[in-house]
Amino acid sequence: MVDESGLRAEAEQRLRALAGEHARLRDDQWSAIRALVVDRRRALVVQRTGWGKSAVYFIATALLRARGAGPTVIVSPLLALMRNQISAADRAGVHAATINSANVDEWDLIHAEVERGEVDVLLVSPERLNNPDFRDLVLPKLAASAGLVVVDEAHCISDWGHDFRPDYRRLRTLLADLPPGVPVLATTATANARVTRDVAEQLAGLTDDRPATAPHEDSPRENSPNGEAANGRAVGGGAGNGGAGSSGPSDEKADEGGDAADTPDADADDAHGAGDTEGTLVLRGPLERDSLHLSVVRLATAEQRLAWLAETLRELPGSGIIYTLTVAATQEIAAYLRDQGHEVAAYSGQTDPAERLAAEQALLGNRLKALVATSALGMGFDKPDLGFVMHVGAPASPVAYYQQVGRAGRGVERAEVILLPGPEDRDIWAYFASLAFPPEPVVRATLATLAEHGTMSTAALETRVDLSRNRLETMLKVLDVDGAAKRVKGGWQATGRPWAYDAERYARVAAERAAEQQAMLGYISTGECREEFLRRHLDDDTAKPCGRCDNCTGAHRSVDIAAAAVTSARERLHRPGVEVEPRRQWPTGLKELGLSGRIRPELAAEPGRALGRLTDIGWGNALRRLLGERAADGPVPDEIFDAVVMVLSSWRWAARPVSVVTVPSTTRPVLITTLGERLAAIGRLSYLGSLTYRQGPPGRQHNSAQRVRALRATLAPPVADVSGGPVLLVDDRVDTGWTMTMGAMLLREAGAPAVLPLALATTN
Structure with a gap:
């Protein structure tokens, strides 16, 4: 018989070490920890940014390890997120290590530490799950010895989520190979009801045989794993060609950033909803962010938006993030703002990794007024006192937008959230939609080429398949997840297994993406409460008028700009x-x-x-x-x-x-x-x-x-x-x-x- 009162007291003590002496567990945090540690079951936690989802898995890890369980394996999608999680784990009294592309020289040492039981938490990227050596040599041992498996940013599992990635679907294999009784936790802050149901069903093992859906091209974006629009062909676009279009720029744009702090009145807003989806415990809470003050400013030209941005930046509190849809825009806007005397830096997936880390640290230390960033700055960036988030250009869905603005105001009473939409936004959305899953003849030709030639590298296959390198690689990942192809040393092989092109499902996902774009246009034009609008699109049935946004208060921001400022911006642009x-x-x-x-x-x-x-x-x-x-x-x-x-x-x-x-x-x-x-x-x-x-x-x-x-x-x-x-x-x-x-x-x-x-x- 488990002493639950003693276990909760131990959990509370771990939380105070992690988040401060005044922190205490929310009801849903304890429900999740209890489900993992006592019942050893699978759980999905859908809670707003800053709620403390990472506290759940670090505390559960500490409790499980104290009771003889193996290490926790956290599948985490971003290096910045991993950095924060390692720091948070240390505060919780657990030793964390990571295996990712930035520390290749340390892999053997880390593998040895895991085998000796010296690592409490191992963070791995979803891409690592299908590295042949890791998949065949390391993963089976981890699956056999893991005490807990955590899937962070779990909305990426679902093709209905705003940031679907085929690598996440490989988690089905990992979960299927776990010994009985190994608990699993999935967390996200950006799942509507459809995504929540889909992820919960996958955790319960109900959808293993379902064909994977069309990917969101891994780089709107930057044509790289960073996922954002580069100085790429984000123009004019055109209809997708048989697959689901991307919901918008963001491969690195999910949510939970390892923020575990909870306030003494944490239970007051929990108002949680718990339920079961075929064996998965679902803990879903309200998504209200009472520090956010949302507004939209509509200006006719790019130079007006840039001039307005420079003037308003002088008035905004603290430091913040200025999001753009493209890499080119980060560079243009940052250069202009520096000309105007603002301490800012451009940040994207194309920025040198060392420069990215230095920029993050500069913003965390308030040495910058803002980072002008693509969605590469998102998941894992944890700055509780972030005073504002602005967007020059609208993301393609209310879900993605609410996720990004959720970076602000986590530790301050008021944060400004301002959207400056532009007519070019639709062109960029159309470009992402054009990067859909290839039509069936192209996919069949690829499989036939692999079957004929055996193992082929991506570069060799590219000479015989008329797709761009990034689109080809993404297609191969989907085929791998579906079991039609397999990544091996030296490249890819066809498996010969039957494979169905699910055109009907791809079309449904594409239609969902188009509906999200229309909803984003609705957010821009609505005269109703802006926060309620966003929360309704996340299926938060507790949503009500916030009383803080520009529509609720009637305090719309002035669009007046000094003529000289507009002229200066025009000259720069x-x-x-x-x-x-x-x-x-x-x-x-x-x-x-x-x-x-x-x-x-x-x-x-x-x-x-x-x-x-x-x-x-x-x-x-x-x-x-x-x-x-x-x-x-x-x-x-x-x-x-x-x-x-x-x-x-x-x-x-x-x-x-x-x-x-x-x-x-x-x-x-x-x-x-x-x-x-x-x-x-x-x-x-x-x-x-x-x-x-x-x-x-x-x-x-x-x-x-x-x-x-x-x-x-x-x-x-x-x-x-x-x-x-x-x-x-x-x-x-x-x-x-x-x-x-x-x-x-x-x-x-x-x-x-x-x-x-x-x-x-x-x-x-």
Whole structure:
């Protein structure tokens, strides 16, 4: 018979060590701890940010370890989150270690410590679960010896969640292999009723045979595991092609940050709802955040939003986060705010890891007013006194938005939450939706290629499957989870197991994503309580008018901005010119074309220039209108041409070009030809015409190897002599960079001493 009163007293003592002398357990915290330690069952905790979900698993770990249980395995999605959790675990009196991509040199030591019983908590990333060595050698031992398994940010398990990731679905294998009686805890702050039910069913083992759904592309985003829109092709978008679209920019955008502190009146707002879903205990609480003061400020232009942001930042309390949808926007906005005297830094998944950590520490130490960040700053960032969260651009769903604003006001009485939506937001959402799960013929062709060739690396497979590298890798992860493919040493293999393409389900998820986008537009335009609106979309049936937001109080923020501030912002945003780095390395798999390894210097392009990025909040809007799929072809507009001339005038090239060559275009021949001709005339250069296609344009290819192969077969130099001096090679946009690379190689082979790429827009 367990002495529950003594056990709770021990749990309370552990909490005070973790969160301070005045902390005490909430009712639902104790219910979860009791379920894990006494009943050894599976539980799902859905509670708001700052409620103390991490306290549950650290205290449960301490109690279980004291009673002879094995180590706790926490599946955690982000390095920043792991850093906070290790610190919190130490305060709770348990020794934590992590295995992730940043500490490869320590893995053997950590594995040995785990086997000797010296590690109480082992944090692993979901991606690590399918590393062949870890999956085959380490994971079985962990599953056999684990005393508790924790799934943090459990909404990532569900395709209905705002941040589904296929790697999380591998947890089904881990949970299925656990010995009887090993408790499991899943936690999240961002699950509506549909996601809650889905996760609870998966914990109970009810959905192991269900086909996995289409992924949210792992990088809106940054085309990297960081999950956010990069300086990528976040423009125009287009409908998905048979799969579920992404709900928005955020692979690193979930919630619980290891915050365990609970106040003396913690039970007052617990109002919890407990239930069972086929054996999983579900503890779901209200999501009210009574420190948050929500408002929306609608301004017509990007320069107005930027000027308003700079002025308002001087008035906001403490330090905070300014979220953007793209990497390009973090850089633009941070640069402008620094020009205005604000201490800010840009932060994204493309930021160097050491710089990211330094930026986090600077904000935690209040040495910065704000981090201008993508959703890469989200999960795991624990700053209780964060005074504000602002968004320049709206996330694609109310669920994702409420998760991000939940970073603020966890340890202060009042925090400002301000959304500055822009017309470009829908273009970025459409881009994410276009990165849906590939159509069935592409998936079948991939499996057939694997079946024919055996083990293949992603790079080798890329030469035979027309998908971008990131989209291909994400598809392979889904096929792995479904059992149709398997990751092994050296790459991927087909398993030969039957596999069904669940188009109907993909379509339902895509429709859900579209509905979320409409709901976000509804949040922007609503005249009702903003917090109630968001909580209702999280299926929080306790939601009621907050009495604090701009609609409840009628205190809407002024949109008046000094004309000089708007002018300054316009000048900053419309400062033309982006450097375009040339390609340095050929894709793999092209040796038969004589293209392998590094691109020889005598065939390479020089560093190039573009007027702007398609994701810029300055030139981006004009360039998207000019280059959008529905834009009509026509002569280059004077405004655009004048800006390109400014780019050329500031270009510090080693040798001035003597001629202009254009890239052939099937969609905008007039635009490109007039741009080339006018540049030649104003610069007193020779216009030598266009590169040509031997047998028609190569069409659209989605990955590097396919693109280079197609261009090599079709692209030809102009007839004119190009040997007289450096050539300015002009195109409308640089996407993968391979057209410019191949064009430069052809011109260099034809005698050009140097090639200077120039484009109106770049997506990188």
